[in-house]
Amino acid sequence: MFFSWDYLLQGFVAALSWQNLFWALVGSLLGTLVGVLPGIGPTSGIAILLPVTTFLPPTPAIIMMAAIYYGAMYGGSTTAIVVNIPGESASVPTALDGYELARQGRAGPALGIAAISSFVAGTLSLLGLTFFAPVLASVALAFGPPEYFALMFMGLSLVISLSQRALLKGFIATSIGLLASTIGQDPLTGDVRLTFGSEELIAGVSFISVIIGLFAIGEVMVNVEHAVTHIYEQKKLEWVPRWADIRQCWGAMLRSSVIGFFLGLLPGCAPSVTVFVAYDIEKRVSKHPERFGKGAMEGVAAPEGANNATVSGCFVPLFAFGLPTGPAMAVLLGGLMMYGLQPGPMLFKENPQFVWAVIASMYIGNVILLVLNLPLVGMWARIALIPFPILGPLIVVFSIIGAYSVRYLVFDIWVALIFGVVGYLMRKLGFPMAPMVLATVLAQMLESSFQQSLLISQGSFLIFFNRPIAAAFMVLALLSIGRGIWSELREKGLEVAEEDQD
Amino acid sequence: MKSQRAGDIAGGIFLFLLGVLVVWASLGIKGAPDMRMHPRTLPLILGWAVGIAGGLLAFHAWRYRGAARIVPWPDRAGTLRVCVTLAALVVFLLLVEPLGMPLGSGLLVGFLVWYLGGRRPIFAGVLGVATGGVIYAVFIRLLQLSFPIGPLGR
Numbered sequence: 009m010f011f012s013w014d015y016l017l018q019g020f021v022a023a024l025s026w027q028n029l030f031w032a033l034v035g036s037l038l039g040t041l042v043g044v045l046p047g048i049g050p051t052s053g054i055a056i057l058l059p060v061t062t063f064l065p066p067t068p069a070i071i072m073m074a075a076i077y078y079g080a081m082y083g084g085s086t087t088a089i090v091v092n093i094p095g096e097s098a099s100v101p102t103a104l105d106g107y108e109l110a111r112q113g114r115a116g117p118a119l120g121i122a123a124i125s126s127f128v129a130g131t132l133s134l135l136g137l138t139f140f141a142p143v144l145a146s147v148a149l150a151f152g153p154p155e156y157f158a159l160m161f162m163g164l165s166l167v168i169s170l171s172q173r174a175l176l177k178g179f180i181a182t183s184i185g186l187l188a189s190t191i192g193q194d195p196l197t198g199d200v201r202l203t204f205g206s207e208e209l210i211a212g213v214s215f216i217s218v219i220i221g222l223f224a225i226g227e228v229m230v231n232v233e234h235a236v237t238h239i240y241e242q243k244k245l246e247w248v249p250r251w252a253d254i255r256q257c258w259g260a261m262l263r264s265s266v267i268g269f270f271l272g273l274l275p276g277c278a279p280s281v282t283v284f285v286a287y288d289i290e291k292r293v294s295k296h297p298e299r300f301g302k303g304a305m306e307g308v309a310a311p312e313g314a315n316n317a318t319v320s321g322c323f324v325p326l327f328a329f330g331l332p333t334g335p336a337m338a339v340l341l342g343g344l345m346m347y348g349l350q351p352g353p354m355l356f357k358e359n360p361q362f363v364w365a366v367i368a369s370m371y372i373g374n375v376i377l378l379v380l381n382l383p384l385v386g387m388w389a390r391i392a393l394i395p396f397p398i399l400g401p402l403i404v405v406f407s408i409i410g411a412y413s414v415r416y417l418v419f420d421i422w423v424a425l426i427f428g429v430v431g432y433l434m435r436k437l438g439f440p441m442a443p444m445v446l447a448t449v450l451a452q453m454l455e456s457s458f459q460q461s462l463l464i465s466q467g468s469f470l471i472f473f474n475r476p477i478a479a480a481f482m483v484l485a486l487l488s489i490g491r492g493i494w495s496e497l498r499e500k501g502l503e504v505a506e507e508d509q510d
Numbered sequence: 511m512k513s514q515r516a517g518d519i520a521g522g523i524f525l526f527l528l529g530v531l532v533v534w535a536s537l538g539i540k541g542a543p544d545m546r547m548h549p550r551t552l553p554l555i556l557g558w559a560v561g562i563a564g565g566l567l568a569f570h571a572w573r574y575r576g577a578a579r580i581v582p583w584p585d586r587a588g589t590l591r592v593c594v595t596l597a598a599l600v601v602f603l604l605l606v607e608p609l610g611m612p613l614g615s616g617l618l619v620g621f622l623v624w625y626l627g628g629r630r631p632i633f634a635g636v637l638g639v640a641t642g643g644v645i646y647a648v649f650i651r652l653l654q655l656s657f658p659i660g661p662l663g664r
C-alpha cells in the first residue's frame with residue numbers, strides 16, 4: 009500500500025468534484041436516515057441501498073456506499089440517546105449515558121457531543137488510515153484465533169468489571185448472555201444445542217432482539233408502570249452542547265479515536281466490541297467513574313468516537329488485503345467486486361486514483377455529516393416533547409420492526425418481548441445489562457476462536473499464553489478479574505455490594 | 511418479594527434451577543467424540559456457572575442481615591398497566607401474520623394510545639392509521655422489506 013502526497017491531492021481534487029460531492033452528500037443523508045430507522049443497521053443499510061449505486065461509475069458509487077456506512081453509524085446513536093433504542097449493539101454504551109442525559113433534559117447536548125466526537129475520531133482515524141496504513145495492515149495479519157479469543161475474553165472481563173459493586177450479578181448477566189447465544193447450532197460442528205425440541209430455536213437467538221428487548225421494551229414497561237406523562241424528567245430542554253461539555257470530552261474523543269482505530273484493524277473486531285472497550289477505559293481514567301451510567305457526557309463521546317474510528321480502521325485490511333473485518337465491510341467488498349475492483353496490494357498499484365479519491369471523500373464525508381447532523385440535533389431532541397402515552401406505543405412498534413427486520417421472523421419479536429420482561433426484572437433487582445449485551449454479541453466469535461485455537465494447539469490451553477499478543481490480553485483480562493474480586497472483598501463482601509448498588 | 515433480599519433469594523433459586531436445567535439439557539447434546547471441544551462443553555460450563563452463581567446469590571441474600579432495601583415493585587394500578595400492555599403485545603404477536611404488520615401495528619398503537627393516555631378513541635384511531643400508513647409506505651413500498659402484509663396484499 010503506497011502513500012504519496014500527489015495521489016492524496018489528486019484524490020481530494022477528484023473527491024471535491026461536484027458529482028462526487030453530491031453522491032457523498034446523498035450517501036450521508038441516506039445513511040443517517042437508515043441509521044435512525046430501527047433495525048436497519050449499517051450492514052443492511054448498505055445492502056438495501058447497494059442497487060441504488062449501480063447506475064454510477066465506480067468512484068462515486070463507492071464514495072456513496074462509504075458515506076452510507078458512516079452515515080448509518082452517525083444515525084444509529086440518535087435513537088439510542090433520544091428513546092433508548094440502540095438499534096445495533098454498537099449503540100448500547102451510548103444509550104447507557106445518552107438516554108440518562110436525555111432524561112435530564114440534555115438530549116440536545118448529548119446528540120451534539122455524539123456528532124462532534126464522531127467527527128473528531130473519524131477525522132483522526134482517517135489520518136491513521138492515510139499515513140500509517142502500510143505498517144498497520146501487518147498488525148491484522150499477526151492476529152490468529154488465540155489472539156481473538158484472548159481479546160474477546162479481555163473485553164468480557166472488562167465489561168463484567170463495569171458492574172463494579174455488583175460483580176456477582178455482572179457475572180450472572182454475562183453467563184446468561186453467553187447461554188442465550190449458545191442456543192441453536194454449534195458454530196463449527198452444526199450440532200443442535202439447548203433447543204428443547206423447538207424448531208424455531210435452531211436458528212438461534214438474534215442479539216438485536218435481545219438488545220431491543222432489554223433496553224427499549226424494558227424501559228417502556230418501567231414508564232408504563234409509573235404512568236409517566238413525559239419520558240424525560242426535565243421539562244426544560246437544552247438544545248446544544250456547552251463549551252464546558254466539549255472541553256470535558258476532549259480527552260475521551262482523542263482516546264477513543266486511538267482505541268477505535270487500532271482495534272478496527274483487526275478482522276472480526278467490529279464496532280460492537282470497540283465501543284465497549286472505549287467506554288470501559290474512559291470510565292477507568294475518569295476522576296468521577298461513579299457518574300458513568302447516570303449521565304456522563306464522556307460516556308457518550310467515547311463510544312461514539314470509537315465507533316467512527318473503528319470504521320476507518322476497518323478500511324485498512326479491506327484495502328490492503330481485501331479482507332473484510334465485519335459484515336458491513338463484506339457488503340462493501342461485494343460492492344467493490346461488483347465494479348471489477350479486487351482489493352489488495354494491486355488495487356493501490358493499478359487504481360490509485362480510485363483508492364485515494366475514496367479516502368479523500370471520507371474526510372469530506374465527515375465534514376458533511378457534522379454539518380448535516382448538528383442542525384438536526386434540535387429536531388431529534390424535540391421528540392421528548394411528545395407525551396409518553398403516545399411516544400411509548402410508537403417506541404414499542406419501532407422496536408418490534410427493529411427486531412423483526414433482522415431475519416424476518418416473528419419468533420425474534422417474541423425473543424424481544426421475553427427479554428423486555430427480563431430487562432424489566434433486571435432493572436428492579438439491580439442486575440447490570442451491559443455485560444449481558446456484550447456477551448450475547450461476542451459469544452459465537454468467542455466460541456469459534458476458542459475451538460480453532462484448540463485445533464491449532466492440539467488441545468493445549470498454553471496456546472493462549474505462549475503467543476505474546478494473546479498472552480498480553482490474557483494477563484490484562486486476569487488482572488481485570490483479580491482487580492474486580494479484590495474491590496469486592498475490600499467492600500466487605502457481597503452484602504455491602506448489594507446495599508451500595510443503587 | 512418486596513425487599514431486595516427476598517428478590518435475590520427468589521432470583522438466585524430461579525437461576526440455580528435454570529443452571530440445573532441447562533446442565534441436564536447439555537448432557538443430551540450429541541457430537542463427534544473426536545472433537546477437541548465437544549459442542550456441549552460451553553453450554554455445560556455455562557449451566558454450572560449460572561447454577562452456582564445463582565446458588566451463591568440466594569445464599570448471600572439469605573445470610574444478609576443489613577438494612578432492608580425495598581425493591582420498587584409497582585402498585586396494583588401499575589401492575590395492571592404493565593400486564594395489559596404485555597397482553598396487548600402478546601395478542602399482536604399472535605395476530606401479526608394474519609393481519610399483517612401495518613394493520614397489526616396500527617391496531618396496537620391505537621389501543622395503547624387509548625389505554626395508556628385516556629385519549630379519545632378517534633384520536634387514537636387516527637394515530638393508529640397513520641402508524642400503519644407509515645409502515646406500509648416506508649418499510650413495505652419504499653424499502654421493500656418482506657413484512658407480513660395481511661389483507662392489504664390482496
